[in-house]
Amino acid sequence: MEQQLDNFIHYLEAVRKSSRNTILSYKRDLEKFAAFLDAQAVVDLTDVNETTMNAYILMMEQRQFATSTISRNIAALKSFFDYLERYENHQGNPAARLKAPKIEKKAPEVLTVAEVTRLLEQPAGRNNKELRDKAMLELMYATGIRVSELVSLTIDDINVQAGYIRCSERGRERIIPIGSVARISLRQYLKQARPAMISDDSSAILFPNYSGQPMSRQGFWKILKQYAAKAGIESDITPHTLRHSFAAHLLENGADLRSVQEMLGHSDISTTQIYLKMNTGRIRDIYSHTHPRA
Structure with missing residues (x-):
């Protein structure tokens, strides 16, 4: 299986243009599947059938793997055997009938406006590092970009x-406006801090x-964790928390769903709708607590 796996990874990189995270995840999941086959004394992929697949999924369930992990493994197996069937003359796809377990979508964690304000106030701009950190945090909340996009x-x-930035990911490009507060932080950083922080004057790194x-x-x-602790934010904040907060706060203040989708770079608007559902829940909660006839 080792050679087929190498070929598949090359296919993901060169043909599918999959993201690095997807490639690494699939490679890791398929290596675990290969170890399972070794333990079952299955030496040839032609001997893998639906029973083998179901046994592997059952093993993950018995070991209490997260539903999301099992779903990702199934996606990796389906894609791998589909590749083998199409490009390496493998007979049939034993993973074709596997069904991913239903994942209960949890509402994303978001910060309140007050928490975001406290967070963004932490880097006071007393030195180059704080000017850089302030610009990064302000820009991320102002645009909702992913951390991978921010550092790139x-x-x-x-x-x-x-007043805009251009983001490119996997061949897709989008233009996102920047608010006035973030622009002020960026100007200060670009004028005072960045020239002293780059190692080469010709460097394009922001x-x-x-x-x-x-x-x-x-x-x-x-960096984010450190400032969150200083701001007294007790929730388990991640870079994606700022992205979620950006979207939720825009919709809460009247932004239309399609515009938020475009700014976030979601290919499917249903992904963006989760923030609308959060906002609807908040409105219902306010109504039930404030309307005299609720």
Whole structure:
């Protein structure tokens, strides 16, 4: 299976243009499946059938794997055997009839406006690092971009004067406006801090780390955690929390769903609708507590 797996990973990279996260997840999941086959003394993929598949899913359920993990494994198996059937003359897809367990969609964690305000006030701009951190936090909340997009931004992706940034992911590009507060933070950072933080004057990196190199997602996560603790935010905040808060606060203040979808870069509007459902629940709660005839 090792050679087929290598071929499949190359296919995901070169043909499907899958994201790095998807490729790493599928590779990890399929390596676990290969270990399961070894334990079952299955030496050839042609011997894998629906019974084998069901036994593997049952094993994950018995070990109390998360529903989302099982669903991702099933997606990886379906994609892998579909590839084998199409491109490597494998007879049939034994994973074709596997059904992913239903995942109960939880409402995303969002911060209140007061919590966001406290968070954004933490980097006071007393040094270059705080100016950079302030600009990053303000920009993320102002635009709702993903952390991977934030740390990948270059100087050419941002137009402070016109008030927008350009994000590109997997061949898709979108333009997102920047609010006045974020623009002020960006101007201060670009004028005072960035020139001293980059390692090379020709560097296009917008937000470098201490070494003047591109910041990692994990690096920004640590920064966010530190400021959240200083702000007294007790919830388990992640970079995606700011993205969720951006969307929820826009809809709460009257933004239309389609515009929020475009800014977030969701390909399917149903993904964006979860924020609308959150807002509807909030409105019902307010109504039940305030209307005299509720």
